[in-house]
Amino acid sequence: MSDLARKTIHDLAPLIERREVSPVEVTREVLARIDALDRRLHAFITVRPDEALAAARQAELEIGRGEYRGPLHGVPIGIKDNIAVAGWPATNGSAAMRDFVPDYDATAVTRLREAGALILGKNNQHEWALSGTSLWSAFGRIHNPWDEARVPGGSSGGSAAAVSASLAYASVGSDNRGSVRIPASYCGVVGLKATYGLVSRFGQLPATSATTDHLGPLAKDVTDAALLLNVLAGHDPADPTSIRSEPKDYTDGIRHGVRGLRVGVPRNFFFEQAAEDVQILVRQAIEQLEVLGAELRPVDLPSLRHLSFASGGVPTEMGNFLLPLVKQGRSAFTDPMLWERLVIGQFSRAADAIQAARIRNLIGWEFKAAMEQVDLLAMPTMMTCAPTIEDALDPAKRVSDGVIVLTAPFNLNGMPTISVPCGFTGEGLPVGLSLAGRHWEDHLVLRAAYAYEQATSGGYAVPPIAQEQAVGS
């Protein structure tokens, strides 16, 4: 792999600004990589080389005229396929949406374009964003760049696979139960779900569940995630849940370290469900935070024992939206389990939704009380490393049910949460450390993740498939 493809955005941006590297050169590089590798990974549904190169030439002209807009200017970025890009198909991984072409940009896309980012393509995903595996898409099964026999996680699986294999410098995904953080953990990249209401969801098609949906970046390292958040964050009147907040530079203070921060380590729920190799790596990562000066404190969150009731089985907006498609029968879906889940979901009652909301509230209050004692929480992002496709296809193993368990609490409570790589299992598969903070303290989450990253791996690790592909790169 070439040095250019391997770079992070914060490494690449100064070269573009100084005109040592052209956005056209950068775009050609990633397009060549997509051409060479994506037939194996299926990380993209739509790529438009001509449009990407035309935008790159425009960026080159602007920068040449001294109109440099900032670190995303001239940088090719992917967008999950359930997010609207004007004039591009938005399939949501479903054959039923093959010909759906929105005529407007999502606010996230508008902001990226204003920052000069180049929209490279639409990333593949699990059908309708309704599973954390990415096992099923009408546009091909997505594979994990660290081991092609494994799932990449989801539902933003194409986004994570593309960033991990350096087919894009970053991507924007959606996260309703963990769909940014799950694939980030499985693919060894950084995934950030900011405070609910900080990043506009306008243009997410359709809402999965409006009170738990988030859009967020998948990036090669923590600094790049902060650079993306700088652009994505901010009030949007088109999203009724968007909250007015002061513009902030999330890279400011990112180097201030964790000395004196109180890091809560949950005693129940998270570690007790994690595989031993994951537990070992995440506990080592948390010990590293202590070495760096953080104070570790145990935290109890007993209501999480009811989580499965609050997070699954109750009616959602997506369930209602898809009802006409469900009526068409099983064949309207690529994922054979999805149709069944949507049918069954119709037999929940309003009383069930209200009881589930009470549980959600209890969990929310417990997290809120815990966050009065600590500044951050640290725990595993996932229970395991990426499962094999064979295991995920076996209904008896219930992989799809298990993947969202540790990430869903932070969709229910809206706290900012990041997954940052924290090492590899004996099989060479990445594992993610999850750090969560108080609402609106996204900067602290990024700061702790950065401190950990810099003290350990130093950032982006290149997966085998990206290393073996040297031809043309």
Place this chain on the structure above:
Amino acid sequence: MALTNEMVSAMLIEVFETDFDSAEVERLRPLIERHLERMRQLQDLDLGNDPRAMAYITDHRLQP
């Protein structure tokens, strides 16, 4: 809750306004039974008397 295929078929028609073939009904029956049992367990949960838990949804972002 034990359901017969006839009961499941009637439930499906009620919601989906369409007839499901018998093989599909047979396949869905245990899944619907399990789901209804889960929802019964949900209703039976004792969530305590904390008045904060009685609210439908609290937006924790907005609390001082």
